[in-house]
Amino acid sequence: MSFTLIEERFIHEIDSTAGLYRHDATGARLLSLSNKDENKAFGIGFRTPPSRSDGVAHILEHSVLCGSKKYPVKEPFVELLKGSLNTFLNAFTYPDKTVYPVASTNKKDFYNLVDVYLDAVFNPLISEDTFRQEGWHYEVDPETGDLSYKGVVFNEMKGAYSDPDDFHDDLCRRSLFPDSPYGLDSGGDPRVIPQLSYGEFKAFHETYYHPSNAFIYFYGDDEPEERLAFLESRLAGYSKLEIASLPAPQPAFKAPIHRTAYYEGKDPKAWTAVNWALGEHGDHETSLGLAILSHILTATPASPLRKALIDSGLGEDLAGFGLEESLRTMAWSVGLKGVHPGKTAEVEALVLKELSRLAERGIDKNSVEASLNTVEFAMREKNTGRFPRGLAIYLEALNDWLYELNPLDSLSFESVLEAIKRKALGGKGYFESLIRKWFLDNPHRSTVTILPDPEEGSKREAEEKEALAKIKTSLSKDEMKAIETSARRLKALQEKPDSPQALATIPGLTLEDLPRESLRLPAQEVRLGNIPLLYHDLPTSSILYLDLAFSLENLPERLLPYLGLLGRALLEMGTEDFDYVALSQELGKHTGGVRANSLMATRWKKKEAVAYFLLRAKAMADKTPRLLELLSSILLGARLDNKERFKQIVLEEKAQSEASFIPAGHAMIGQRLLSRLSESERKSELINGLEQLYFLRELAGRIDTDWASVLSELKETRNAVIRASGCIANATIDKDDFEKLMPELRAFAAKLPAGGAGDGKVPVLAGKADYTNGQGGEQPAPPYEYLTAPSQVNFVGRAFPLIAEASGAFLVAKKYLDTAYLWEKVRVQGGAYGGFSTYDLNSGNFMLLSYRDPNLQETFQIFDTVPGYLANIDISQEELKRAIIGTIGGVDSYLLPDMKGYVSLVYHLTGYGHEDRQRMRDQILDASAADFRAFGKAIAEARSRAVSGALGSAQRIETLPESYRRDAEIRAVL
Ligand SMILES: [Zn+2]
Structure with missing residues (x-):
């Protein structure tokens, strides 16, 4: 074998045998983890430090997925999205690396994905047209003759620069490393991207995308020998190169620095954060110690630094990027957003003062214990949600591996964690000494503030226009002609479909590879005295996952907007037994966490709203008694009367809602449109959407002027929701553990306030009928609705209430529409970052959306063509097969045990039974x-x-033709 094994080790923390290899001929690095996880993962990454903020690494990340030697189609990546069972498929650009990760539970599918990715990175076609499509190019307006910039990354980054949170975090990080690649924007600054030439782009690939600069990773239950053989053939023909890609360390600052920049906004609100460069990777105790310290200082409402900042009233919510571990030098950052521009210096002073106080007086022992337990729980549980566990481990390993350190050491965390616990609990001031060393005595610090400027957006636009006008005057007639010709050629290329021969190169499964049977999730109904419990016998390593779902059937409509706040009030305002700091510490010390959320859905086949409030808890089985005591205390004795604390929560929620408004613009406009079409979506809008934001703004003022009425409504909400009647519990854990826990669970349930006994039937809200008449409840829905905010990009949507009976086959058509038509029209040709649709089988609502879109009217016009496109479609058997496989991949998406239990609960509550699911699967x-x-x-x-709408800047909305604005509702949100 031509790989040299450097080290082999069993790592019990991740239950894997790890092999660390070097490829003899090229020096390619390989980390191979073998274990029982069926969700196999692969990744290949390269060190790609930029030398300018022109986005070259990012544009390359997009471009190598646009066709390769072995797979010469326009976008192999999209073909895989269309027709594979992948559980993950994407690519990421970081400040110093580019990573291509995939995952699948099906071995044949997995190796197909790996092969396409390996050919993409080593043998991409990356033609000049691809560079222009993904990066940037000029376009000429046919009427005015003016030049403009187009390109997927160009537009994606305009969106990123419109988000103050993103913009501020990025500046904070970069401010610490002015003389290294980390001082640049590897994603690309829209003002710099057009400086990048095709030649430079090609050269960047040749330099860095070489096996000698590669970090390759395999994980899962496939054969380790097979991986080596597979790689060997793909790396053949390369020889070893010396590639200088390790970013040089930034010389330490001698004194702290201050930086100020501007974002587009009209409210007098600043973001400010204090940032530190910490040590380099390699000392695992320090790395993990700093991670736990970061948790102690800011992660929970009881965290002393968070509390000091929030209590100061200087801002609305925390800002700063927290702990950054994915750079050669670690960094940490904390501050506030929503600060009065004249008060930013006070924030910096407060951060430093509080850190000094903690170093001198010591950190509360309960906070330390709580964070130690919470971090340890998370490290052992490794619950990565829908993100494959194997890929999370890859990214973690790269934090050391990329800088020439042994990645196996940081994955074996047990002994380091024990050492930290001994020191921290030994009373020697371990975390206090970290504060002194890395924060108080460390001059490598920056304070970064961004201030609002209502003209910032138009200034940038004017700058861009001016630059383009200048370029235009410098161009000869022939050069202008050439620009037009190449823009036309690009368009023609984009519109030309791949040949059947080319498409046939993309490896795929056959329908026979797919299981015909719908997956059965174990679920058994038992009684806990008054309330029913849905039990799922699944291996959880002795962790109990417990959900309590409370029906909202007794909650008056006017109180619905309080629901999001109710969850935080219950968990973060204290109880009769504990003040809120102590409650948070107790939860941290003894559980894996408790969180609240709401479930709004349409009942299967019934078009009625199903609405629940959920508390979702987890703890080690042996800590269950303590968890249940705490839950009882929360449910029966929550103190809701702390006005100051409640106001802090409301301001944080408001700030978060405002901050997510533009980044989640597609979700915001989508939720708004759907709220016109069905009852559950309307309720959801009140709790999560624009109506919630209006409610929070109003409530923030009312707390000061009429606290009595707020408090009484909050209590009324709690009393209407927290009751045994209509409550259902949901537990996931293996059988042996569960049987031991049953008596305790029963005793717990008996204590819930009655409000009538539950009968185990799933309650359904009376509610109004669905809105399939499109009349949006009592009021007719406007044909168009616009939400305006200072954004350089738009989000366009149209929602249709379908009457046709739900069919799994429609999901296949939707999948094809997304990956073929909308991808091509909205993204590739339109220049938006994304274009897709949603279809809810239960409600029948179908919606078209675009994401970070430079267009408005053009996108509406594309939406106009969708029904006709589908109604007249001719699709080859091959394409149909791929769309079916892709759809099944989505339906069978890989779930960790806790999510299996939760999904099963949702099926139960919405009445979507196994037979219904099997019928939908057959139709697919x-x-x-x-x-x-x-x-x-x-x-x-x-x-x-149908209802249509968009979120974008007021100026852009005004440019729409009259027909799109007649009878429209236009609201300025930010
Ligand atoms: Zn991108």
């Missing part, structure tokens, strides 16, 4: 072109009841 597997056409007709039929 048997989908035909006729189903696509039926879907198109169903959408066309719903056109007259």
Whole structure:
């Protein structure tokens, strides 16, 4: 074998045998982890430090996925999205590396994905047209003859620069490393991107995308020998190169620095954060110690530094990027957002004062214990949600590996954690000494503030226009002609479909590879005295996952907006037994966490709203008694009367809602449109959408002027929700542990306030009928609705209430529409970062959306063509097969045990039973072109009841033709 094994080790923390290798001929690095996880993962990464903020690494990340030697189609990546069972497929650009990760539970599928990715990075076509499409190019306005910039990354980054949170975090990070690649923007500054030439772009690939600069990773239950053999053939023909790609360390600052910049905004609100460069990777005790310290200082409401900042009233919520571990030098950052521009210096002073106080007086022992337990719980549970566990481990390993350190050491965390616990609990002031060394006595510090400027956006736009006008005057007639010709050629290329021969190169599964049976999730109904419990016998390593779902059938409509706040009030305002700091510490010390959320859905086949408030808890089985005591204390004895604390929560929620408004613009406009079409979506809008933001703004003022009424409504909400009637519990853990816990669970349930006994039936809200008449409840929905905010990009949507009976085959048509038509029209040709649709089987609502879109009217016009496109479609058997496989991949998405339990609860509450799921699956597997056409007709039929809208800047909305604005509702949100 031509790989040299450097080290082999069993790492019990991740239950894996790890092999660390070097490829003899090229020096390529390989980390191979073997274990029982069926969710196999692969990644290849390269060190790609930029030398300018022109986004070259980012544009390359996009471009290598646009066709390779072995797979010469326009976008192999999209073909895989269309037709594979992947559980993850994407690519990421970091400040100093580019990573290509994939995952799948199906071995054949997995190796197909790996092969396409390896060919993409080593043998990409990256033509000049690809560079222009993904990076940037000029376009000429046919009427005015003016030049403009277009390109996927160009537009994506304009979106990133419109988000003050993102913008501020990025400046904070970069401010610490002015003389290194970390001082640049590897994603690309829209003002610098057009400086990048095709030649430089090609050279960047040649320099860095070489096996000698590669960090390759395998993980899962496949054969380790097979991985080596597979790689060997793909690395053949390369020889070893010396590649200088390790970013040089930034010389330490002799004194702290201050930086100020401007974002587009009209409210007098600043973001400010204090940032430190910490040590380099390598000392695992320090790395983990700093991670735990960061948790102690800011992660919970009881965290002393968070509390000092929030209590000061200087800002609305925390700012700063927290602990950054993915750079050669670690960094840490904390501050506030929503600060009065004249008060930013006070924030810096307060951070330093509080850190000094903690170093001198010592940190509360309960806070230390709580954070130690919480961090340890998370490290052992490794609950990465929908993100594959194997890929999370890859990214963690790269934090050391990329800088020439042994990645196996940091994955074996047990002994380091024990050493830290001994020191921290030994009373020697371990964390206090870290504060002194890395924060108080460390001059490598920056304070970065961004201030609002209402003209910032128009200034940037004017700058861009001016630069383009200058370029235009410098161009000869022939050069202008050449620009037009190449723009036309690009458009033609984009519109030309791949040949069947080229498409046939993309490896895929056959329908026979797919299981015909719908996955069964174990679920058993038992009684806990008054309330029913849904139990899932699944291996959870002795962690109990317990959900309590409370029906909202007794909650008056006017109190619905309080629901999001209720969760935080219960968990973060203290109880009769504990003040809120102590409660947070107790939860941290004894549990894996408790959180609250709401579930709003449409009942299967019934078009009725199903609405629940959930408390979701987890703890080690042996800590269950303590967890249940704490839950009882929260449910029965929550103190809601701390006005100051409640106001802090409301301000934080408001700040978060405002901060997410533009980044989640597609979700905001989508939620708004759907709220016109069904009852559950309307309720959801009150709790999560624009109406919630309006409610929070009003409430923030009312707390001061009329606290009595706020408090009484909050209590009324709690009393209407927290009751045994209509409550259902949901538990996931293996059987042996569960049987031991049953008596305690029963005793706990008996204590819940009655409000009538639950009968185990799933309650359904009376509510109004669905809005399939498109009349949006009592008031007719406007044909168009616009939300305006200072954003350089738009989010465009249209929602249709379908009457046609739900069909799994429609999901296949939707998948194809997303990955073929919308991807091509909205993203590739339109220049938006994304274009896709949503279809809810339960409500029948279908929606088209664009994401970070430079266009408005053009996108509406694309939406106009969707019903006709589907209604007249001719699709090859091959493409149909891929769309079916891709759809099944989504339906069968890999879930960790806690999520299996939760999904099973949602099925139960919405009445979506196993037989219904099997029928939908059959329809997916048997989908035909006729189903696509039926879907198109169903959408066309719903056109007259559809609602449309967009989120964008007021100036851009005004440019829409009159027909799009007549009778429209336009609201300025930010
Ligand atoms: Zn990107």
